[in-house]
Amino acid sequence: MDLTWxxxxxxxxxxxxxxLARNVPAEPLxxxxxxxxxxxxxxxxxxxxxxxxxxxxxxxxxxxRDAGPWEWLIFEEEYHRAGAPQRVTQNGIFLLAPALFExxxxxxxxxxLPPMASGAETWCQGWSEPEAGSDLAAIRARAVRDEAGGxxxxxxxKTWTTRGAFCTHLFGLFRTDPTAGRHRGLTYFLVPLGIDGxxxxxxxxLDGDEGFADVFFDGAFVTDDAVLGEVxxxxxxxxxxxxxxxxxxxxSPGRFLAxxxxxxxxxxxxxxxxxxxxxxxxxxxxxxxxxxxxxxxAVVTRSAAGARPGVEASLAKVFWSELDVVIHEVARDLLGPxxxxxxxxxxxxxxxxxxxxxxxxxxxxxxxxxxxxxxLPR
Amino acid sequence: xxxxxxxxxxxxAAAVGAVCARECPPERLRALWDAAETAQPVELxxxxxxxxxxxxxxxAPTEHGGLGLDAVDVIPAAVATGRAALPGPFVEHAFVAGPxxxxxxxxxxxxxxxxxxxxxxxxxDVLVVGAGDRLCLLDRAGARLERCRSVDRSRxxxxxxxxxxxxxxxxxPAELAAAFDRGIVGFAAQLLGxxxxxxxxxxxxxxxxxxxxxPVGSFQAVKHKLADVRVAIEFAAPLVARAGWAVxxxxxxxxxxxxxxxxxxxxxxxxxxxxxxxxxGAIGYSWEHDLHLWMKRAWALSRAWGDAAWHRERVARVxxxxxxxx
Numbered sequence: 117m118d119l120t121w122x123x124x125x126x127x128x129x130x131x132x133x134x135x136l137a138r139n140v141p142a143e144p145l146x147x148x149x150x151x152x153x154x155x156x157x158x159x160x161x162x163x164x165x166x167x168x169x170x171x172x173x174x175x176x177x178x179x180x181r182d183a184g185p186w187e188w189l190i191f192e193e194e195y196h197r198a199g200a201p202q203r204v205t206q207n208g209i210f211l212l213a214p215a216l217f218e219x220x221x222x223x224x225x226x227x228x229l230p231p232m233a234s235g236a237e238t239w240c241q242g243w244s245e246p247e248a249g250s251d252l253a254a255i256r257a258r259a260v261r262d263e264a265g266g267x268x269x270x271x272x273x274k275t276w277t278t279r280g281a282f283c284t285h286l287f288g289l290f291r292t293d294p295t296a297g298r299h300r301g302l303t304y305f306l307v308p309l310g311i312d313g314x315x316x317x318x319x320x321x322l323d324g325d326e327g328f329a330d331v332f333f334d335g336a337f338v339t340d341d342a343v344l345g346e347v348x349x350x351x352x353x354x355x356x357x358x359x360x361x362x363x364x365x366x367x368s369p370g371r372f373l374a375x376x377x378x379x380x381x382x383x384x385x386x387x388x389x390x391x392x393x394x395x396x397x398x399x400x401x402x403x404x405x406x407x408x409x410x411x412x413x414a415v416v417t418r419s420a421a422g423a424r425p426g427v428e429a430s431l432a433k434v435f436w437s438e439l440d441v442v443i444h445e446v447a448r449d450l451l452g453p454x455x456x457x458x459x460x461x462x463x464x465x466x467x468x469x470x471x472x473x474x475x476x477x478x479x480x481x482x483x484x485x486x487x488x489x490x491x492l493p494r
Numbered sequence: 495x496x497x498x499x500x501x502x503x504x505x506x507a508a509a510v511g512a513v514c515a516r517e518c519p520p521e522r523l524r525a526l527w528d529a530a531e532t533a534q535p536v537e538l539x540x541x542x543x544x545x546x547x548x549x550x551x552x553x554a555p556t557e558h559g560g561l562g563l564d565a566v567d568v569i570p571a572a573v574a575t576g577r578a579a580l581p582g583p584f585v586e587h588a589f590v591a592g593p594x595x596x597x598x599x600x601x602x603x604x605x606x607x608x609x610x611x612x613x614x615x616x617x618x619d620v621l622v623v624g625a626g627d628r629l630c631l632l633d634r635a636g637a638r639l640e641r642c643r644s645v646d647r648s649r650x651x652x653x654x655x656x657x658x659x660x661x662x663x664x665x666x667p668a669e670l671a672a673a674f675d676r677g678i679v680g681f682a683a684q685l686l687g688x689x690x691x692x693x694x695x696x697x698x699x700x701x702x703x704x705x706x707x708x709p710v711g712s713f714q715a716v717k718h719k720l721a722d723v724r725v726a727i728e729f730a731a732p733l734v735a736r737a738g739w740a741v742x743x744x745x746x747x748x749x750x751x752x753x754x755x756x757x758x759x760x761x762x763x764x765x766x767x768x769x770x771x772x773x774x775g776a777i778g779y780s781w782e783h784d785l786h787l788w789m790k791r792a793w794a795l796s797r798a799w800g801d802a803a804w805h806r807e808r809v810a811r812v813x814x815x816x817x818x819x820x
Contacts (some may be wrong), residue, residue, distance in 0.1 A: 117566050118741050124496070186495055315668065383814060399806040402813055403733070403754045410732035413497035431728045434721070479714075485724055486717030489615045490697045493712040 119413070121190075128183070129190045135167055145216045147463075149327030152229025155281040159205040161235030171209050171233045174178045178225070179346070185416045194369035197258060197377075200251060204232035204279060208232045208239030210366050212287045215357040219345035228306065240304070242274040242288020242307070242331060243354070247277075250480050252289075253298040253351065255431035259290040259305060267340055270307065270314075270333040278474075281318030284309060289350045302342035313337065320338050323466045358476070359425035362457030366475070367436045369409035375464075376444050377449075382461075386450045401446055408432070426427040427488040430481040437471030445470045497735065499570050506549075507570035513543045514578030520784045523648055526581050530647035535617045538582035550584070553592035553676075562594060565676055566738040569683045573734075576687020579791050581648040583614045586681035590673050594629065594664050605654045606674045607799035615652035616638050621653065622673060623661055629670040630661030646790040675741045675752040678805070682734045682752075682759035686727065688792045689759070689766035692809050693723045695785065696770040703775075710773070719769040726762035733758045750812050753805035760796035760805075767792045807811050 121129070146153035163457040164170040164177060168492055173188045174180025183191070203209070209232060216225055229239035248408045257272025273278075274288055286307045289436065293301035314335030318326040381399055383390060390398075411432070419425065444465035448455035455461070472478040486492040499507075517540035529536045544550055552568045568588065574598040575584055583603035592600035604622035605612035611622055616639060621632045638654050645653040665673070698721060700711030710716055724789020735757035740748040771778045776787045795803065811817045 117498065117502075117735065117739055119621070119736070119743075121495055127723075135559065171818035264542050327577050338552065349796070379733065380814060387774045387814075395810055396803060396806055399810045403806065404729070406736075406754060407729040407758060409735045411729050413495065414732050414735075417495075417497045434725050435729055465645050482718045483714065485721035486711075487650060490693075490717075490720055490724060492697060492720065493701060 119437050120219075125186055125190060128187050130190055131435035132169065132194040133198070135169065136194060136200055137165075139163060140198050140200045144199075144460075145201050146301075147325050148202050148321075149279060149321065149325035151282060151326065154204055154279065158235045158238070159203055161203075161205050164236040168169040170205070170235070171213070174213070174233065178229040179428060185420050189412065189416055190367065191340035196368070196370035196463055197376070199284075204282075205232070205235050205238055205277060206366065207241045207283075208237075208285075211241050211357065215287075215344060215353055218356065219343075219349075219353050224306070224341065225342065229429055237247065237285055238279070238283040239278045239285045240280040240309075240329070240331075241282040242277060242286040244276045245273060246275055250477050252354075252476075253302075254449075255289050255291055256304060257288070257290050258294065259292045259303060259338075261292075261385075262337060262352060262354060265337055265339075268305070268338050268342070269307070270336045272304065272333050274333075276329075277329045277331050278313035278327060280309075280318055280331050281326055285428065288346070289354055294352075296348065299351040300348060302354075303347045303396040304350040304353045305338060306338070306344055307338055311336050311338070321466075322469070323463055350460070358463040359427075367471075368414045369405070369436075371474075372405040372408055372436060372439055372443070375440070376402045379443055379447055382447055382450050386452070389452050390450055394446060397442070397446050397449070401443050404435070404442070408436055408439060411435075428486060430484040431489075433475060434472075434478050434481050434485070437468075440471050496738070496769055497732070498717040499735075501691055503567055503570050507574045508566070510544065510549055510575035510678060512764070513547060514540055514575055514580050517543050518578050519579075520787055523579060523581060523787050525651075527647040530643060530650060531641075533641070538614070540578075540580055541582055544580075544584070545615045549648050549806055550588050551592060551598055553588055554595070554598065555593065558596050559598040559770075563818065564738075565589065565679055566735070566742050566744040569679070569734060569738045570684035572680050573687040573690070576684030576791075577691040579648075579688065579691070579788050582710070585677055585684060586613065587618075589680035590706075591620070593676070594622070594669065594673065595620070595631070596760060597651045601687050604677060606670070606677055606786040608804060610654050611642070611651050611798065612654045613644075613649040613798070615654055616650060621654060621680040623656070623657075624670050624674075626665040627670060628661075630663050630664035636660035640682050646794040648791070666739060671749060672741065674799070675749050678752050678756040678799050679734065679737045679741055681799055682737065682755040685756075685759035685763040685792060685795050686731055687736055688788050688795070689723065689727050689730075689763040692763075692766040692770040692785070692788050692792070693720065693727065695788070696720060696723075696773050700773055702783065706732070717802055717817050719773060721780060722760070723745075723766045723769050726758075727763050730755070730758035730762040747812070752808050753800070753808040755811070756800065756820075757802040757805040760802040763792040764802075 122451055145156045147156040148154050150419055168181055171180045172183040172191045176182055259268040259270050262269050289302045290305050291301050292303040315332040317330045319328050321327040447461045473476045495748055504773045517658055522539040548561045552563045553558040556562035586604035587602045597777040600619040603612045603614050603618045606624050619634055622630045637654055639652040642653055644649045701709055703710050731817050733755040737751040740751035774785055777783055
C-alpha cells in the first residue's frame with residue numbers, strides 16, 4: 117500500500133488542472149444531447165484535442181499521451197472537479213476504441229482513431245434493437261453477403277441509440293449467420309451513417325432532448341474492411357470490451373466525487389430546511405463516493421500490473437449507477453419545493469435514472485455477479 | 495501509488511486464518527457461549543497460538559517486544575480473524591492496547607466506544623479506557639465490572655466503571671483519538687471477514703439446497719440478495735484499507751476515514767447477516783446451525799464502538815459542518 121503520487125504524476129495533475137482552469141467555459145454549454153449543444157461540445161473537444169488532452173491514455177501517434185492508468189485517473193478526477201463539459205465523444209473513445217486497439221487491423225486503427233480523437237468523426241453504439249435490450253443476443257439486424265460488391269448489405273433497426281442523430285458513425289452488432297447459435301452468428305461492423313440505405317430518426321429521451329435515435333438499415337452497403345475482428349466473432353469482441361462500459365472507463369470516480377462535493381455545497385446553502393434523515397443520507401452518499409474512489413485505486417493497481425477488466429466490472433456498474441441516483445435523490449430532498457423546477461439537478465436526476473438501465477440493466481449485472489463471481493447455478 | 499496488500503501481509507493473514515480454523519472451530523465457540531455467565535476468566539480459543547505467531551503483539555513497537563507493524567500490515571490478518579469469528583479481545587489487545595502497552599505479558603481489552611462496554615473484561619489484566627480526554631490504563635483489580643449478556647454470548651461483555659484515580663493516564667486527547675480510531679479500523683476489518691464468511695457459507699448452501707427440483711440459488715430473488723452482499727463487501731473493503739493507511743500515515747482526518755470504514759463495514763456485515771439468514775431459511779433460524787455464531791458477532795460488532803449512524807454523524811461534523819478533526 118502506497119497512497120502517494122509520484123512527482124511526475126503530481127506535475128501532470130498540475131498541468132491538467134491549470135489548463136482546465138484557463139479553458140473550461142465559464143457558462144455551461146447547452147446540452148450535448150441536442151443538435152446545437154452537440155456542435156458546441158465538438159468545439160470543446162477540438163480544444164481538448166489540441167492540448168493533447170482528449171484521449172490521454174492513447175498512443176501519441178493517435179493524439180494521446182501514452183498516459184498510464186494512474187495518469188488517466190488523475191485526468192478524470194481533475195476534469196470532473198473542474199466541472200468541464202460532458203464528453204459527447206465518449207462512446208467512441210471509451211467504448212469502441214478499446215475494441216479497435218485489441219481487435220482492429222493497423223489499417224483500421226490508422227483510419228478511425230485520429231478523427232475519433234479530434235471529434236471530427238463521432239460514434240454511436242448500435243447494440244439495442246426493439247426486441248433486443250437486456251437480451252442482447254436476440255439481435256435481429258442482419259448483414260447479408262454481397263459477393264458481387266465484395267462486402268455486406270445491412271438490414272434491420274437499431275434503437276435507443278445515444279446521440280445517433282448527431283453522430284457520423286455507428287459501431288454495431290449484426291447477424292451474419294442466421295443458422296449459427298444466438299451468440300455465434302454475430303459480427304461487429306463499423307458503419308458510416310451518411311451512406312445510402314441508412315436512415316436516422318432522432319427521438320426524445322426522458323428529459324425531452326433528442327438524445328435517442330432509431331437507425332434503420334435498408335440494404336446499406338459496406339466493404340469488408342468495415343468488419344472489426346473476424347466474421348462471427350462479434351459477440352466475443354463486444355463482451356471483451358463490455359467491462360469498459362460497465363466499469364471505470366465510462367464512469368470514473370472523479371465524476372461522483374465531484375457530484376458529492378456539489379451536494380455538500382447544496383447542503384450548506386439549504387441546511388436550514390434539511391432534517392436529520394437527509395443529513396444521514398447525504399453522508400452515506402459522500403462515503404459511497406469515497407468508497408468508489410478507493411475501490412478504483414485497487415482496480416487500477418491490478419490493471420497497471422497487466423490485469424484485464426473482467427466480470428468485476430459488474431460490481432462497479434451496480435454501485436456507481438445506484439450511487440448516482442442516491443446523490444440526486446438527496447439533492448431533491450434538499451431542494452424541497454424547488455426540486456420541482458427543471459434545473460440542473462432535475463436534469464441530473466433524470467440522467468442518473470438511466471444509469472441502472474444502460475450498459476446492461478442492474479438486474480442483468482446482479483445475475484452476472486451471482487453466476488460468475490459467486491458461482492450460483494444459472 | 496499502489497493500492498494492494500503485499501505478499502507478506504497476505505501470507506501473514508493466511509497463516510492467521512489457518513490457526514483460527516484449527517483452534518477455533520464452531521464447537522469451541524459454542525463452549526464459550528456456554529461459559530457466558532462464568533465470572534472466572536476463561537481460556538480463549540486460539541489465543542496462545544496467535545500469541546506465538548506474533549499476531550497479538552503485531553502493532554506493539556519492537557523495543558517493547560512487539561513486531562512493530564502498522565495497522566495496514568495487520569488488517570488482512572484481522573479480516574481473517576473475522577472470517578473465523580475468533581472470540582476474544584483481539585482488536586482491543588492488538589490494535590488499541592498494543593502500541594501503548596509496554597508490558598507484553600499482560601492481556602488487554604478496551605472500552606473506548608460511546609457506551610462503557612468492554613468485551614472479555616473479566617478475562618484480561620488491564621483495560622484501556624478514556625477518562626475525560628485522556629487515554630488511560632485501568633487494572634482489572636481497580637475496575638468495577640458489571641456483567642452483561644451480549645446478543646453474542648461469546649463476548650462476555652461487561653459494563654466498566656472505576657473509582658476516581660484508578661485509571662493511569664498514558665496519553666492525551668490525540669492519543670485517545672488515535673487509539674479509538676485504530677480500534678474501529680480493527681473492528682471494521684473483522685466485520686468484513688464476518689460478512690465474507692456469511693456470504694460464502696450462504697452461497698454454498700443455496701447451491702446445494704433444492705426446492706421445486708432445482709437449487710434455490712438458481713432463483714433470481716436469491717441471486718440478487720447475495721449479489722447485493724457481494725457489492726457491499728466490494729466497496730467496504732477498500733475503505734477499510736484506506737482507513738488503515740490513514741491511521742498510520744495521515745494524522746489529519748484519520749478519524750473521518752476510520753469512521754467511514756466502520757460505517758461501511760458495519761452496513762455490509764448487517765446486510766450479509768440479514769440475507770444469509772433469509773437465504774438459509776428455517777435451517778439458519780435453528781440454534782443448532784452455526785450461522786448465528788457469525789451473525790450475532792456481526793450484530794454485536796456493528797453496534798460496538800459506535801454504530802453506522804453514529805460514525806456517519808462523526809463524518810458529518812467534519813465534512814458538512816466543517817469542524818476540525820477528529
